[in-house]
Amino acid sequence: MSVPLYQLPEQQPLVWQPTSVEEAVHLKHQWGDDAVLVSGGTWLRTRWENGVSPLPQHLISLERIQALSGLAIDAGGLIHIGPLLHLADLMDNELMRARCRLLVQACAEIAAPSVRNLASIGGNVVTRTGDLIPALLVLDALVICSDGHTEQGVSLQKWLEGPVQSSFEVMTGITVPTIEHTGEEHTFEFYLKVGRRETFTPSVVTVAGRLRLAPDRTIQGIAIAAGGGSAVPARFNELEAITIGQPLSKQLLQSLHKGISEGFNAVADDYAGVAYRKQTAANLIVSECYKIWRRGGGADAPKS
Structure with a gap:
């Protein structure tokens, strides 16, 4: 008789699917420590299965907030990466292949293809130990977070040096500058x-x-x-x-x-x-x- 690797709880978490950052933060305030914000969930799942973290009563999925999955470049050459963008999608994007090959390479080094199809850029960063972070650091990345009312941007380096991100905040963007080469360097x-x-x-x-x-x-x-x-x-x-x-x-x-x-x-x-x-x-x-x-x-x- 086989024995399960871990015992599933009798009652699975309730999954909430807000369509805006404001709604997600509101739900987090409503359920407090009994709820976890989640996107791809690949990192969180390993923690639950290994008993590092308890399975919460409520999962607040960010997947339906379309604004968090975008990828664009502005007139100033700044690349705006939605934190819910999957690693595989970033790797396949022609803009990133042309303008940010270092980050594409870093994504390719993480886990297996099946995981990269689920894991998000923001989720890797939120762990504070993700393998994408060294590449984002040398690219002078900026992270943008929202408390549901206002957004604030800070360099990734300062964000990592500061206190752990509040569980009542949502990462809404990551920006990476592109650098024009003059040919003299x-x-x-x-x-x-x-x-x-x-x-x-x-x-x-x-x-x-x-x-x-x-x-x-x-x-x-x-x-x-x-x-x-x-x-x-x-x-x-x-x-x-x-x-x-x-x-x-x-x-x-x-x-x-x-x-x-x-x-x-x-x-x-x-x-x-x-x-x-x-x-x-x-x-x-x-x-x-x-x-x-x-x-x-x-x-x-x-x-x-």
Whole structure:
């Protein structure tokens, strides 16, 4: 006789389907801690099945709020991403493929296709540990939240550094700026994820980076971020600041490695310790910078 992996409750949650953010927030206030706002629900489901979080009495589905699923670019080149947009839909969008390849690449590294067809961009961010976050950080993403009456935008970096989002707020948008290239500079981007196996696995370490080099191969702009596991992803702001104006060199790469190893706030779990995660994050980022250095042909760049 088979035994179920988990015991389903006798009474399943009631599912509410508001058609506006205002209605969703009202329902959340009405049911309080007995209700959870949900979109794709892929992350929440794993928590319920593993006993990490109790199954709530009420599920407030945001899927019928059409305004939260859009994708557009404004006259200023700002990409507006609806938080309910599914990962698979973002990956298939020609605009994102042309204007935001880094985020498309990050989506492709998450879970299996069946999960990407359900999981939402906003849901990945709301977890505060999602694998999309390092890529969004280096792209200087902005998150917009509403309390049902007013919306407020804040940089993703500040949002992560602040208190956990109120359960009575709804994320209504994520914006990512596009950058026009003049031809006098070269921009390089990378996204890497390390897990316990090649695919369909939670991340141990996830890193992303964006470097902009001038014709003389000095660094005009740099953004690097790391996360993975239970760590809240973060940018290395101080490290970025001291590299601006410097040429890529062996000495700079060594400094980056040391700074990342020391600055990454990794979190240990049953699969990997803090030291391993720090070392891996530093190795991944510096390896990508080394490839850029090697292609750049600087004075002390390696020839092979």
